[in-house]
Amino acid sequence: MYFFLLGVSHRTAPVDLRERLDFSSRDLGAAVEAVSARPSMAESVVLSTCNRSEIYVASTDPARARDELVSFLSDYHHVPPQAFQPHLFALENSAAVAHLFRVAAGLDSLVVGEPQILGQVKDAFQSAVDKRCVGPVLSNVFRWSFGVGKRVRTETALGEGAVSVSFAAVALARKIFGRLQGRRVLVVGAGEISSLTAQHLRSQGVGDIVITSRTHAHAEALAAEVGGMAVPWDGMIQALASSDIVLTATGSPRPIITRMQLEAVQGRRRSSPLFIIDVAVPRDVEPAVGDIEQVFLYNIDDLQTIVQENLSRRAAEVEHAESIVNEEVTKFMAWQRSRGAVPTVVALRQRFEAIRRAELQRLEGKLGTLPPDARARVDEITRLIVEKLLLEPTEQLKALPDEETQAAYTEAVNRLFKLHDPVGSEESRPSSSESSPGERRGR
Amino acid sequence: MNTLPLVLYAAAGVAYAIHFARRDPAVGRAATTLLLFGALVHTFVIGMQTMEVRHVPFANPSRAVSTFVWLLTLSYLYLELTTDERSMGVFILPVVVVLQTIPAIYPGVEYADPVLDSPWFGVHVSSLLFAYASFGLAGMLGVTYMLQFKEIKKKHLGYFYTRLPSLQILDVMNSRAVAVGWLFLTIGVIVGVVWTAQARAVAPNDPNLQAMSLDDPKIFVALLTWAVYSFAVFARRRLGWTGRRAARLSALGFAFAMLNFLAINYFVTTSHTFY
Numbered sequence: 001m002y003f004f005l006l007g008v009s010h011r012t013a014p015v016d017l018r019e020r021l022d023f024s025s026r027d028l029g030a031a032v033e034a035v036s037a038r039p040s041m042a043e044s045v046v047l048s049t050c051n052r053s054e055i056y057v058a059s060t061d062p063a064r065a066r067d068e069l070v071s072f073l074s075d076y077h078h079v080p081p082q083a084f085q086p087h088l089f090a091l092e093n094s095a096a097v098a099h100l101f102r103v104a105a106g107l108d109s110l111v112v113g114e115p116q117i118l119g120q121v122k123d124a125f126q127s128a129v130d131k132r133c134v135g136p137v138l139s140n141v142f143r144w145s146f147g148v149g150k151r152v153r154t155e156t157a158l159g160e161g162a163v164s165v166s167f168a169a170v171a172l173a174r175k176i177f178g179r180l181q182g183r184r185v186l187v188v189g190a191g192e193i194s195s196l197t198a199q200h201l202r203s204q205g206v207g208d209i210v211i212t213s214r215t216h217a218h219a220e221a222l223a224a225e226v227g228g229m230a231v232p233w234d235g236m237i238q239a240l241a242s243s244d245i246v247l248t249a250t251g252s253p254r255p256i257i258t259r260m261q262l263e264a265v266q267g268r269r270r271s272s273p274l275f276i277i278d279v280a281v282p283r284d285v286e287p288a289v290g291d292i293e294q295v296f297l298y299n300i301d302d303l304q305t306i307v308q309e310n311l312s313r314r315a316a317e318v319e320h321a322e323s324i325v326n327e328e329v330t331k332f333m334a335w336q337r338s339r340g341a342v343p344t345v346v347a348l349r350q351r352f353e354a355i356r357r358a359e360l361q362r363l364e365g366k367l368g369t370l371p372p373d374a375r376a377r378v379d380e381i382t383r384l385i386v387e388k389l390l391l392e393p394t395e396q397l398k399a400l401p402d403e404e405t406q407a408a409y410t411e412a413v414n415r416l417f418k419l420h421d422p423v424g425s426e427e428s429r430p431s432s433s434e435s436s437p438g439e440r441r442g443r
Numbered sequence: 444m445n446t447l448p449l450v451l452y453a454a455a456g457v458a459y460a461i462h463f464a465r466r467d468p469a470v471g472r473a474a475t476t477l478l479l480f481g482a483l484v485h486t487f488v489i490g491m492q493t494m495e496v497r498h499v500p501f502a503n504p505s506r507a508v509s510t511f512v513w514l515l516t517l518s519y520l521y522l523e524l525t526t527d528e529r530s531m532g533v534f535i536l537p538v539v540v541v542l543q544t545i546p547a548i549y550p551g552v553e554y555a556d557p558v559l560d561s562p563w564f565g566v567h568v569s570s571l572l573f574a575y576a577s578f579g580l581a582g583m584l585g586v587t588y589m590l591q592f593k594e595i596k597k598k599h600l601g602y603f604y605t606r607l608p609s610l611q612i613l614d615v616m617n618s619r620a621v622a623v624g625w626l627f628l629t630i631g632v633i634v635g636v637v638w639t640a641q642a643r644a645v646a647p648n649d650p651n652l653q654a655m656s657l658d659d660p661k662i663f664v665a666l667l668t669w670a671v672y673s674f675a676v677f678a679r680r681r682l683g684w685t686g687r688r689a690a691r692l693s694a695l696g697f698a699f700a701m702l703n704f705l706a707i708n709y710f711v712t713t714s715h716t717f718y
Contacts, residue, residue: 154468160605175595178609271683273610290596294686302598309600 007054161310582697
């Protein structure tokens with residue numbers, strides 16, 4: 001059984017092609033069902049995000065499966081194969097395992113370490129499980145990949161620190177206010193970035209969002225968009241007095257919030273902390289405002305500096321994360337090989353046991369005269385000898401370094417001991433104890 | 444007898460420091476486990492001493508320090524387990540370890556002075572020790588607040604920014620710790636005054652009781668400490684002194700409390716020497 005994947009990602013394909021091959025906007029379950037309906041797919045999982053569409057497959061005939069996948073992509077998305085074939089990438093076995101682990105760890109993401117991807121990998125796997133398209137091969141490798149994703153997140157700082165201005169602003173707000181529930185936000189100036197940050201704050205559960213703009217209609221439009229309340233421009237200072245977070249983004253050539261104005265309202269605010277995010281250029285808030293005791297003032301440059309620092313900190317963690325992924329790939333492959341040796345080991349044991357029993361049977365006439373406890377001891381001793389003889393070969397078979405060596409050893413053991421069962425093929429492998437009842441066994 | 448808790452506290456302190464630097468959750472759990480174990484052993488030590496002298500051991504300064512450390516550890520554990528926030532252990536454990544060194548080196552002997560055979564004595568000292576433990580937490584929260592505040596205000600988001608909780612959480616916990624400490628400090632001082640008056644009637648010639656006046660440095664600094672925390676409580680509610688100002692006040696107050704509890708207790712006072 002071969003494990004491989006075929007797909008496009010932000011590394012190989014332009015965005016318009018990725019959009020055409022996207023599964024995420026449609027029913028993922030239907031897509032994975034359609035894939036597994038093709039004859040040579042034993043197991044399949046479809047992973048689709050805005051940056052990638054990848055199909056993971058277990059098959060006994062990888063060359064045919066690959067052709068079927070290309071025609072599937074073409075049929076399903078109504079795109080001619082020649083349009084996407086130059087952008088496809090295909091990986092097999094350990095390279096495919098390494099890719100999945102890197103994806104789950106966030107190493108293959110456009111923004112390295114972004115947190116959503118692990119959840120997306122889990123969802124992709126779950127919808128394949130729901131449609132009974134997963135067997136032991138994909139089940140093992142995907143479950144292992146969840147552990148890798150988690151390990152990279154806890155052992156490295158790969159996912160730490162905000163990497164966009166609006167995320168950085170929200171992260172700061174959380175470090176100042178803790179939970180943002182019930183915090184009042186004032187947005188001054190209704191532009192693109194105000195809208196983004198306001199929506200982001202809304203998703204964090206802030207309380208009222210009050211919006212004001214020189215052009216009242218703009219304020220009302222943004223208020224409708226983010227579920228806030230528009231107030232007239234001359235009510236800004238009034239609104240400031242009752243706010244915890246202020247976001248300014250006007251096109252004003254001169255500061256619209258001065259230190260004097262703010263000091264005047266700080267008394268009414270009972271000096272509770274005020275976080276001002278000034279994303280306007282030129283700045284909307286006088287820099288001296290940041291000197292007031294409980295006021296935290298960040299302008300666009302400050303936030304961009306934070307984003308840059310976070311990006312370089314993440315970049316510094318990539319190496320560590322890669323080494324974890326490599327370590328896990330090695331562990332996984334070794335584990336899988338040790339499982340591959342199981343049928344040979346079982347057959348070998350059965351053979352030895354059969355010989356032992358046959359010999360005991362043959363000597364039955366001589367042993368029959370022994371008292372029962374002595375007979376039991378003979379049985380015990382012969383069993384122990386067989387165990388001892390098999391101990392080292394079993395260990396060695398499970399620890400073989402690669403598949404070729406494993407095949408050679410399996411062949412040798414089969415011949416040396418005349419093991420009848422054609423060991424090493426998928427059919428004879430014991431089914432995985434980890435696979436859940438809903439999953440399909442390998443064909 | 445106080446050495447075993449000291450060793451466990453020191454081990455926990457090292458674990459908290461490693462946890463703070465590396466943010467490895469397993470090390471964090473190990474730190475908490477060590478501290479819990481240390482507190483358990485310490486509880487046993489104090490229990491033994493209580494049985495021995497038939498009141499909680501705190502008439503002798505070293506034993507009082509030991510009891511204080513015990514209360515501080517329990518208060519910190521309460522804070523940690525209720526907030527699920529381990530990052531402050533690295534700030535409180537050095538205080539715990541340094542203070543616990545005193546009873547470990549000078550165990551002190553607790554005399555059963557008949558003057559102390561009064562329930563008022565127990566209420567007086569336990570209130571004050573508990574107040575000091577609260578102030579210890581508040582002071583530690585104040586220090587962490589100032590570290591976090593500085594990084595956010597100066598826009599250098601660095602080492603502490605990622606490790607410490609939000610300013611709001613630190614401020615709220617500081618406020619609670621100061622309020623609880625102030626309440627117990629007030630009770631302790633009032634009970635002390637009442638008990639002194641009663642004891643004087645019983646033992647008019649006791650030198651300790653004769654020295655009980657505002658001229659005594661321990662009593663004077665205690666009232667100063669009370670004034671600092673009273674102001675902190677008042678200023679937070681009436682003047683809006685939250686955040687960094689409150690943090691500074693709680694650090695200052697704890698400095699006074701420790702000055703009184705250690706330097707003055709051991710070397711200067713004449714009024715509280717029941718040993």
